[in-house]
Amino acid sequence: MAQTVNVKNVGLRGVTVADTKISFIDGENGILLYRGYRIEQLAENSSFMEVAFLILNGDLPKKDELDAFENEVRKAREVPEYVLEVLKNCPKDAAPMDVLQGCVPLLAVSDPDLNKETREANVRMAIKLIARIPVLVAAWHRIRKGLGPLPSDDSLTHAENFLWLFHGEKPDKEMALDLDTCLTLHADHTFNASTFACREVVSTRAHMYAGVTAGIGALSGSLHGGANARVMKMLFGIESENDIAGWLKNELGGGGRIMGMGHAVYKTMDPRARFLKAMSARLGKRIGQERWHELSMQVEKCGLEEFRKKGKTDILPNVDFYSAPVYHIMGIPLDLMTPIFAMSRVAGWCAHIIEEKFAEAQEKPALYRPKAEYVGQYCGLSGCTYEGLETRENTRPE
Ligand SMILES: CC(C)(COP(=O)(O)OP(=O)(O)OC[C@H]1O[C@@H](n2cnc3c(N)ncnc32)[C@H](O)[C@@H]1OP(=O)(O)O)[C@@H](O)C(=O)NCCC(=O)NCCS
Secondary structure, eight states: OOOOOOOOOGGGTTOOOOOOSSEEEETTTTEEEETTEEHHHHHHHOOHHHHHHHHHHSSOOOHHHHHHHHHHHHHTOOOOHHHHHHHHHSOTTSOHHHHHHHHHHHHHTTOTTTTOOSHHHHHHHHHHHHHHHHHHHHHHHHHHTTOOOOOOOTTSOHHHHHHHHHHSSOOOHHHHHHHHHHHHHHSOOSSOHHHHHHHHHHTTTOOHHHHHHHHHHHHTSTTTTTHHHHHHHHHHHHTTOSOHHHHHHHHHHTTOOOTTBOOSSOSSOOHHHHHHHHHHHHHHHHHTOTHHHHHHHHHHHHHHHHHHHTTOTTOOBOHHHHHHHHHHHTTOOGGGHHHHHHHHHHHHHHHHHHHHHTTSSSSSOOOOOOOOOOOSOOOOTTOOOOOOHHHHHHHSOO
């Protein structure tokens, strides 16, 4: 008989539920590895396409493998017309994450690979999702502004094509390179909430699109993908403050939190935040919008000072802190910051889905089925006295 272990851990913090070969975090030392490679090296030297290939296939591509992969992604960019029709009929004030979450199952229904349970077919589905999520995000943004979606440009890279579809202008090459680096930085992060949601769904043998739909739902929550937009809201709110230190002291004194600081796993500087900090300084200077970086640095400095006074030296900027000014300077509205996160994380989600489906890191696939302790109404094993609808009215207390 299978052994049952009676351990309760609300929120599953620190509980190991699977093996993975995709990414690794050392929170004490601020280290993040994708398939064994340091995030810093990947962000400095590799494109998001190389990183997506790495995450999906296990190692960095050779030149011809990368060319073939990029070509596949480019060929898969076109979104079926019936999906665009749905977008055109959505209320214009619909939240972009809801719209995106609704579109993914629509992409599934016309995919000939949908029910082919081979690794190759799943990689092809992953490529289509990586290619089409940016197209959907940009299309929705234009449609809600009363504009028509634009066709992809095959001469452009993944990030350049997104900026073109989004802004409708020839993309700024340097900005596209920065966006590409942001996509690399957000591509995977072990068993975060959305990745776990994807893996849990496909552990039932549901298809990849069902898993990714769940991942988008989990990412839409403000404790997960929504934090950078809230950082930017905070920066807007304090833009005209003369006394940032006083504002923060007040905020923290009232039990508030500084958005973009602190992390459930990193107890030192998030390695991705270091990159984004440098990027927001450089990008802001080049575009002539330095004030957002300066403001962020002031918040960081005053926040660290306040935390230090309380003996909390492990609350430091996380990936969302400096990605907020970066995306703002790139012209990304607040409600599209999380969809951009999804454009990147979809690579990680798909890799985890494949790893889960084909048990690539453990002996065999397993259906996730945790237990919950029942703390509700209980009248013994024979059940509570059942009363019909008519008598329930009179006997149930108000
Ligand atoms: C991310 C986060 C939820 C992780 O927190 P955690 O490691 O689970 O720790 P807790 O939420 O239990 O917080 C531990 C303590 O630090 C404080 N703390 C943590 N992050 C804080 C922040 N950003 N601002 C103010 N206080 C913070 C908590 O108030 C708590 O204090 P207490 O022990 O006096 O009650 C938390 O740091 C946070 O809310 N950050 C802001 C939101 C954010 O940036 N999210 C994106 C994460 S990538």
